[in-house]
Amino acid sequence: MGRTLFSVDVGGTFTDVVMVRDGDIHVTKVPSNAAATHLPVIEGARRLGVQDAAVFNHASTKGLNAVLTRSLPKIGFVTTQGHRDMLDAGRCMRPMDNQTDARWHRPFGDAARPLVRRYLRRGIHERILATGAVLIGLDEAQARAELEILKRCGIQGLAICLINSFVNPAHEQALLALAREVFGPGFPVSASFQVGPRAKEYARASTTVIDVMMKLIYDDYAHVLDSQLRAAGFAGNLNFADCTAALIPWRDAVSAPHRILFAGPAAGAAACRGLGAAIGDGNLIGCDVGGTSTDVTVLVNGAPFINDSFEIEHDLLVNTLSTEVASVGAGGGSIVSVSPSGDLRVGPQSAGATPGPACYGRGGTRPTVTDACLLMGILDPDGFADGQIRLDAAAAGAAFDSLECRMSQAERVRFAWKIAQNNIAEEISRCALRHGLDTRDFSLMAFGAAGPMLLAGVLELVKARRLIVPPHPGLFSAIGLLSTDFVYANSRSQYLMLMPDTGPQLEAIFGALEAQLRERLNLGDAAAEVTIRRSFDGRLAGQSWETPFINVDPAALKARGPAALTDEFHAEYARRNGVSFAQIPVQAVTWRVQMIVATEKLAWRALPAGTGKPTPIGQRTLRHLDAEEITAPVYQRAALGAGDTIAGPALIIEPLATTLIIPRQVARIGTVGEIVITEAP
Amino acid sequence: MHNFPRPTTATVSSARTPVPGTCPECGAESLARYRVMSEGGWWLVVKCGQCLHSVSREPGPLLGAFVPLGAP
Numbered sequence: 001m002g003r004t005l006f007s008v009d010v011g012g013t014f015t016d017v018v019m020v021r022d023g024d025i026h027v028t029k030v031p032s033n034a035a036a037t038h039l040p041v042i043e044g045a046r047r048l049g050v051q052d053a054a055v056f057n058h059a060s061t062k063g064l065n066a067v068l069t070r071s072l073p074k075i076g077f078v079t080t081q082g083h084r085d086m087l088d089a090g091r092c093m094r095p096m097d098n099q100t101d102a103r104w105h106r107p108f109g110d111a112a113r114p115l116v117r118r119y120l121r122r123g124i125h126e127r128i129l130a131t132g133a134v135l136i137g138l139d140e141a142q143a144r145a146e147l148e149i150l151k152r153c154g155i156q157g158l159a160i161c162l163i164n165s166f167v168n169p170a171h172e173q174a175l176l177a178l179a180r181e182v183f184g185p186g187f188p189v190s191a192s193f194q195v196g197p198r199a200k201e202y203a204r205a206s207t208t209v210i211d212v213m214m215k216l217i218y219d220d221y222a223h224v225l226d227s228q229l230r231a232a233g234f235a236g237n238l239n240f241a242d243c244t245a246a247l248i249p250w251r252d253a254v255s256a257p258h259r260i261l262f263a264g265p266a267a268g269a270a271a272c273r274g275l276g277a278a279i280g281d282g283n284l285i286g287c288d289v290g291g292t293s294t295d296v297t298v299l300v301n302g303a304p305f306i307n308d309s310f311e312i313e314h315d316l317l318v319n320t321l322s323t324e325v326a327s328v329g330a331g332g333g334s335i336v337s338v339s340p341s342g343d344l345r346v347g348p349q350s351a352g353a354t355p356g357p358a359c360y361g362r363g364g365t366r367p368t369v370t371d372a373c374l375l376m377g378i379l380d381p382d383g384f385a386d387g388q389i390r391l392d393a394a395a396a397g398a399a400f401d402s403l404e405c406r407m408s409q410a411e412r413v414r415f416a417w418k419i420a421q422n423n424i425a426e427e428i429s430r431c432a433l434r435h436g437l438d439t440r441d442f443s444l445m446a447f448g449a450a451g452p453m454l455l456a457g458v459l460e461l462v463k464a465r466r467l468i469v470p471p472h473p474g475l476f477s478a479i480g481l482l483s484t485d486f487v488y489a490n491s492r493s494q495y496l497m498l499m500p501d502t503g504p505q506l507e508a509i510f511g512a513l514e515a516q517l518r519e520r521l522n523l524g525d526a527a528a529e530v531t532i533r534r535s536f537d538g539r540l541a542g543q544s545w546e547t548p549f550i551n552v553d554p555a556a557l558k559a560r561g562p563a564a565l566t567d568e569f570h571a572e573y574a575r576r577n578g579v580s581f582a583q584i585p586v587q588a589v590t591w592r593v594q595m596i597v598a599t600e601k602l603a604w605r606a607l608p609a610g611t612g613k614p615t616p617i618g619q620r621t622l623r624h625l626d627a628e629e630i631t632a633p634v635y636q637r638a639a640l641g642a643g644d645t646i647a648g649p650a651l652i653i654e655p656l657a658t659t660l661i662i663p664r665q666v667a668r669i670g671t672v673g674e675i676v677i678t679e680a681p
Numbered sequence: 682m683h684n685f686p687r688p689t690t691a692t693v694s695s696a697r698t699p700v701p702g703t704c705p706e707c708g709a710e711s712l713a714r715y716r717v718m719s720e721g722g723w724w725l726v727v728k729c730g731q732c733l734h735s736v737s738r739e740p741g742p743l744l745g746a747f748v749p750l751g752a753p
Contacts, residue, residue: 111720119733120707149732152707 007481010060013353016475017044051233057481059241059263070668075157075214076150083121090315122146137194147182153625157188157212161205168195173485188215199493207319214257215366245270248485266323269297269304271480289451291333292350328427332370332450336416346419359391359400386655389576393408414624436578447476452659469675474656486597490517498562513593537590604672610641644669704729
């Protein structure tokens with residue numbers, strides 16, 4: 001008998017809670033509460049019974065939403081004099097679509113919505129060179145005066161990022177000590193040499209700013225969550241997931257919380273990897289269709305692409321290892337509108353959780369994709385979200401009628417549904433092409449509450465091998481949090497051309513990183529169970545960007561020296577980009593060490609065999625799918641067994657999702673209960 | 682060809698007119714009105730000399746200090 005495992009994924013609309021007890025998966029969905037995010041988590045934990053849980057793994061969009069909506073604490077930022085506007089300028093990159101738009105503003109710039117207002121960004125008289133030598137010593141009196149001004153302005157936290165501190169952190173260390181004197185101990189401060197001593201000051205600065213903001217957002221939240229879980233009888237370990245869905249004990253997570261900002265989408269990729277391993281399919285395109293957007297992740301041979309940073313908004317960077325997730329504004333809540341030229345459009349605006357789609361009856365008047373699905377007959381007005389929300393078809397119809405265009409209501413609904421699918425298909429194709437991959441070699445994994453009802457049509461568009469709807473698709477990301485390990489990481493930047501004589505330097509760098517990590521973690525008896533993974537971010541000589549996370553095999557490094565690293569770099573470069581330049585030398589930029597402690601994971605259980613031809617529980621009329629109305633049989637997912645086959649058109653319903661199988665498709669139930677949809681032979 | 686004189690000061694600066702009152706952010710009594718060039722063109726601002734918080738900000742002369750020869 002295994003231990004009881006809990007996971008929770010806090011989204012904008014719902015908080016998904018999953019429990020695995022004795023190998024069985026139990027789930028519940030609780031409406032999210034933006035004002036008190038922890039309450040739905042506690043409610044879900046109480047519903048399922050958290051008393052005997054050994055672990056409680058947590059992912060949340062709380063911090064991400066705070067940045068996107070700028071509901072942020074007031075913080076100060078200190079940097080080398082003359083550089084405070086780097087937070088305004090970013091990398092000076094415009095989006096491709098706005099290259100010639102004179103009115104475009106950087107979304108986090110001073111003319112738009114800055115994270116830190118300009119007067120709270122202060123210059124410090126000091127300068128360290130790229131070699132680490134001190135050109136101008138730290139002017140402590142001037143620095144103290146600037147900090148005193150920030151104190152009088154009532155800042156709640158402080159970010160410190162000085163030029164070239166990744167080479168020599170002495171001035172940042174002195175400023176940190178000064179800040180402790182001025183603001184007092186316990187005041188939230190993040191210094192870039194601690195957050196991540198990486199080259200390139202803008203990304204380092206934006207990461208440090210985000211880090212201190214997340215300290216202010218997550219610290220209280222995590223303490224309250226932990227204490228209330230304890231009050232509910234939980235006696236296990238509370239862990240937070242990072243941007244690759246790796247687990248971190250919560251106290252470590254809130255000490256460097258920029259790492260947990262983007263955990264939810266990464267958890268979806270982890271879930272795909274776990275299920276893919278169980279069913280023997282490693283080439284997957286995960287499509288998490290939520291209320292606001294569709295997140296697309298590509299996995300090749302069971303591994304998602306890992307990047308060394310991610311963008312919250314255009315050019316708003318956070319330096320941390322993160323699963324590559326592309327997002328397109330097409331979800332259940334995406335608003336259907338008419339452009340000035342008369343085109344029907346879907347998204348990127350979303351009705352969100354409040355007011356939500358018109359059919360929720362919460363004040364929304366604009367039509368959405370969910371309204372279209374209701375009018376098409378795909379959704380059951382009485383069975384949505386396990387009966388927690390009753391859908392109003394009349395309100396959905398009125399919302400579509402309110403659009404100012406000449407199309408009939410039937411055309412509006414049908415085209416909205418098709419446009420949403422085309423938007424998702426376009427993003428899937430773009431993701432595959434970016435890596436030189438062919439969608440015909442991949443299976444689509446449809447999850448998120450809206451995925452199973454939208455992606456059958458996408459399968460036709462992208463010509464993927466098949467569409468897989470996992471068990472519990474509406475909570476699949478939360479399930480992913482039970483498919484990962486503890487990962488402790490350390491990294492630093494040091495530019496080094498990989499030449500035959502650089503072997504000893506490589507050993508020294510990795511050795512130092514490992515020693516720091518062991519000292520910090522104090523693993524004790526657990527040290528034997530730890531797997532150590534070395535990697536580096538490198539680039540071809542002349543490039544200004546890096547290919548991250550090149551694996552370093554210690555045995556190959558010992559046997560072949562730096563040549564082993566360059567070969568691995570070229571192989572990874574080819575895997576990511578579909579092209580290789582093996583004749584060009586490689587320069588390493590950032591060095592990484594990870595210590596991985598394996599945890600107990602969800603083991604997918606085999607589903608008993610079915611009869612082959614299951615019996616429908618009823619039938620439903622599908623409208624606007626084709627020129628004529630279609631009568632589709634409805635099946636209960638819980639009643640299906642492995643090997644059962646269903647020909648489209650058909651609907652498979654479960655408490656928190658509805659799977660649509662369109663005509664000319666056939667669904668077969670797989671070994672662990674996954675629905676596998678393919679083109680009919 | 683124009684022949685401008687060399688500047689006689691180490692740095693150039695805009696004349697600042699003191700404004701009575703205290704900064705709502707840091708409480709310092711060092712408000713001043715002056716012209717700044719920022720995104721969107723020239724602005725007439727009232728800023729705190731200590732913390733640089735902008736107390737007010739309104740559009741300034743289109744060309745800043747430059748006065749065209751044909752201007753009235």
